[in-house]
Amino acid sequence: MPTRVVFGAGTVSQLAAEVERLGAKRALLISTPGRAEMVRAVAKGLSVAGLFDKAVMHTPIAAVEAARAMAKSVDADCCVAVGGGSTIGFGKAIALTSSLPVVAVPTTYSGSEMTNIWGISEGGAKKTGRDVKVLPKAVIYDASLTLDLPPKTSAASGMNAMAHCAEALYAHDGNPIVSLIAEEGIRALAKALPAVVQAPKDLEARTAALYGAWLAGMTIATTGNGLHHKLCHVLGGFGLPHAETHSIVLPHALRYNGVAAGAMRRIARAMGVDDAPTGIWELEKRMGLAMRLADVGMKEADIERAARVAVQAPYPNPRPVEYAPVLELLHNAYEGKKP
Numbered sequence: 110m111p112t113r114v115v116f117g118a119g120t121v122s123q124l125a126a127e128v129e130r131l132g133a134k135r136a137l138l139i140s141t142p143g144r145a146e147m148v149r150a151v152a153k154g155l156s157v158a159g160l161f162d163k164a165v166m167h168t169p170i171a172a173v174e175a176a177r178a179m180a181k182s183v184d185a186d187c188c189v190a191v192g193g194g195s196t197i198g199f200g201k202a203i204a205l206t207s208s209l210p211v212v213a214v215p216t217t218y219s220g221s222e223m224t225n226i227w228g229i230s231e232g233g234a235k236k237t238g239r240d241v242k243v244l245p246k247a248v249i250y251d252a253s254l255t256l257d258l259p260p261k262t263s264a265a266s267g268m269n270a271m272a273h274c275a276e277a278l279y280a281h282d283g284n285p286i287v288s289l290i291a292e293e294g295i296r297a298l299a300k301a302l303p304a305v306v307q308a309p310k311d312l313e314a315r316t317a318a319l320y321g322a323w324l325a326g327m328t329i330a331t332t333g334n335g336l337h338h339k340l341c342h343v344l345g346g347f348g349l350p351h352a353e354t355h356s357i358v359l360p361h362a363l364r365y366n367g368v369a370a371g372a373m374r375r376i377a378r379a380m381g382v383d384d385a386p387t388g389i390w391e392l393e394k395r396m397g398l399a400m401r402l403a404d405v406g407m408k409e410a411d412i413e414r415a416a417r418v419a420v421q422a423p424y425p426n427p428r429p430v431e432y433a434p435v436l437e438l439l440h441n442a443y444e445g446k447k448p
């Protein structure tokens with residue numbers, strides 16, 4: 110695999126060695142505003158050129174330009190992103206135009222660290238693309254860094270990972286190997302996430318959830334996205350929070366895609382339930398997640414516009430993406446109906 114992975118509690122102590130392995134000597138650390146101190150502590154022993162601590166969700170272009178300017182001004186020769194998908198997204202955005210290598214230390218379950226996918230928001234829309242330059246050269250999965258991730262953020266982020274696995278199972282360009290990875294990812298996440306919510310400091314459960322995230326990232330890195338990811342990208346452009354939106358939409362998108370019967374059977378089997386969409390919905394409810402788009406900032410007046418945008422340039426999907434049923438899906442997700 111093109112990405113080197115170091116996995117296990119305590120392995121962040123190998124960060125300096127991983128950066129050295131790349132031949133880099135001037136790391137630009139990247140974090141979200143509240144987590145700079147933690148990132149500095151993690152980077153002890155590393156030769157640091159600077160710290161960009163203004164990573165925010167959805168990688169808005171103005172913040173990206175500031176990060177790129179900083180990387181240039183401190184003469185960074187690599188990016189070390191410690192945090193969730195937002196933070197890693199900034200490392201990728203810098204790499205896209207500079208080719209600097211990225212080392213990722215994920216602290217959520219977004220799976221972004223394993224993908225060559227970048228995303229940058231501009232003018233209310235998110236542009237995404239794939240480029241090998243943004244694929245992290247090394248990833249350190251250390252569950253001890255995730256113990257303070259709040260239970261609900263953990264659960265929502267884990268359902269974002271679950272969505273990668275689910276859509277990989279019916280992707281137009283899927284294959285039997287990626288399906289094995291996806292099914293194992295769903296199995297790992299369905300078991301680990303409720304345990305994390307119940308006992309957020311349980312290192313074993315946290316480690317199992319990171320394992321699920323690793324698998325999930327590998328699936329989305331390999332296959333194309335379907336209706337579910339398309340809807341979440343559209344809703345992200347409306348300012349909705351990424352992981353929570355994935356979590357709320359997923360059971361409804363799976364119900365929409367019920368024609369992909371083989372994929373639904375595999376999702377249900379991995380979760381130990383009879384029906385995939387209901388099983389996902391019930392797992393989310395059990396974990397105390399928000400169940401309605403109305404709860405995370407969606408305005409009812411925007412539903413029709415979201416449906417129109419989603420059907421304009423649809424991603425390949427097992428069932429044709431059509432306005433009326435997509436509108437119904439969004440209404441159901443808005444109201445949090447059981448699928």
Ligand code: NAD
Pocket residue numbers: 141143144165166167168192193194195196198216217218219220221222224225226227228254255256257258259262266269329351352
């Ligand atoms: P996030 O990175 O925005 O993190 C959510 C919040 O949790 C932030 O406030 C962060 O500071 C905090 N946090 C992170 N780790 C923590 C920890 N260990 N302890 C306490 N607090 C912690 O959320 P996310 O869901 O991980 O990432 C979402 C972003 O990732 C979106 O922009 C999405 O588009 C992107 N993404 C990209 C890919 C890809 O392949 N390119 C895949 C999935 C997600």
